Amino acid sequence: MFKHDQWVRPDLKRYRGLLFCSLALGVLTFICAGALMFTSGYLIDFSARMPLFAAIYVPVVLTRAFGIGRPVFQYLERLVSHNWVLRITSHMRRKLYQVLEKDAAFIQERYQTGDVLGLLADDIGHIQNLYLRTLFPTVVATILTVIASLAIGWFDWGFALWMALLLLVQLLVVPAWGLWVEAKRKTAQKAMTHDAYVELTDSVLGLSDWVIAQKEPAFLTQATHSWAKLAASTHKSARFTQFRDLISQLAFGVIPVALLIWTSLTWTGTQTAANWVGAFVLVIFPLDQAFSNIAKGVGEWPTYRDSLKHLNAMQPTTRLLPAQQAIPHTFDTLTVAQLSFQYTPEAQRLLTDISFTIHRGEKIALLGPSGMGKTTLLQLVLGDLTPTSGQVTIDGVSTLAYQQHRSQLFAVLDQSPFLFNTSIKNNVRLGNEAASDDQVAWALAQVQLSDLIAQLPQGIDTPMAEAGFGFSGGEQQRLALARILLQDAPIVLLDEPTVGLDPITEADLIRTIFTTLQDKTVLWVTHHLQGVARCDQVLFLEDGRLTMADTPAHLAAANTRYQHLYALDAGK
Structure with a gap:
């Protein structure tokens, strides 16, 4: 599908500078968050053994620096990423308008009003969510997985592989499970949304006929039938999402437990080494935010895929016109x-x-x-x-x-x-x-x-x-x-x-x-x-x-x- 895509790939290339900047700021945000917890954990352990300000001055300064750096980088990342996405969606809406404008005479023949409303109201928004909820979190989490594995591998490659496996559960296994369960339902919801737009617009555009025929109950039934089905299906998706998130959190809870066991076996030989136990255990908690939304974003892939198909299907009719001439001043x-x-x-x-x-x-x-x-x-x-x-x-x-x-x-x-x-x-x-x-x-x-x-x-x-x-x-x-x-x-x-x-x-x-x-x-x-x-x-x-x-x-x-x-x- 991406091989012949004319909506996502061109914009990824056009605004690649903003994309890389946004991803870099996102990674720095979580590095600062992790470093804040790391230095805080070290500071807590070290202060318990040696409560002298001169001895803890450096970790205090680092804690302050990382504490300031995290919100600053997060704010900059939000500015850059939303600027990037808004530029892309603005370009998409302009492109969609140009396609529709060139094909204006054929719109009613080729598309129902609800189709066009669905494209304008939903499909462009879905592409925006594809970037913000799926692309950004997945890439950032992947980079963090590599960085965390390399950092732990500096001390113990065996445990680093175990940690990489646990992080990959959050990055790949849970999202893939959610996508497998929800794929058919999301595709059905996309079709229901399309039908709902078509039915509602057809009903509203024919409202005067309904009134003349005195069929108000039939009007309400037709206008709300697909929306009711969509609401029921969405409710099922919400219940599964809650269950999936619970499993994800339980799986993520294994990571700090594993870190606690590893640090207890590796870093408790001396009092100085024991100062690092809290640091290693606490550093993992801010990363939960980086992984928690991946499953939700990936689970929406069927909706994003259908939106891409609809947009790529919107191709203007090519008309071969004769050589253009100047307007005559008069005619007979x-x-x-x-x-x-x-x-x-x-x-x-x-x-x-x-x-x-x-x-x-x-x-x-x-x-x-x-x-x-x-x-x-x-x-x-x-x-x-x-x-x-x-x-x-x-x-x-x-x-x-x-x-x-x-x-x-x-x-x-x-x-x-x-x-x-x-x-x-x-x-x-x-x-x-x-x-x-x-x-x-x-x-x-x-x-x-x-x-x-x-x-x-x-x-x-x-x-x-x-x-x-x-x-x-x-x-x-x-x-x-x-x-x-x-x-x-x-x-x-x-x-x-x-x-x-x-x-x-x-x-x-x-x-x-x-x-x-x-x-x-x-x-x-x-x-x-x-x-x-x-x-x-x-x-x-x-x-x-x-x-x-x-x-x-x-x-x-x-x-x-x-x-x-x-x-x-x-x-x-």
């Missing part, structure tokens, strides 16, 4: 010619042989039931997707050739405009970052928001909540429309911007849209007929094909099906 026609599209060769075809032409300044309404490919067609026009066959051109040049600067050519207003936690002015100015306050105020006036802004305590500097909370749906759409006016792109794509609005607000917003965009070329996706009389042409998309195409007036006068749809839409 936008042509959709024999356009067909399917996401993969095995997938169902969403659009088949779509052809129509929009002349500069025209307003086209694209109608059809939900799920018929209207939004997909907009993505193809915009260039988010590459057609399976056919093409979308502006004066004969593919729109794919304008992707580097397409914001100068296309503006988009969809069902849920992107509004951010900043001021009204900054939200509108996203359409043109160089716009002055007067230009922002002009755009707001054009979309009939001047009176509302005047009533706010800070005017256009009034802060907005994330997603525009605090403003009505119609006001949110008007703010997004003001942004489009500042953007001043010649082609505007409207993706059902009136969905969810009441009829009066919808009619008022449609009137504002067509008034403010009267000199723009507009392709308007909608699912009903209110306001389509303002358009120059109506296209009806059904089952991926155009089944009607004409002016609104001619369809209203001569097309029976259109007349029937209009009557249904009007509630007649």
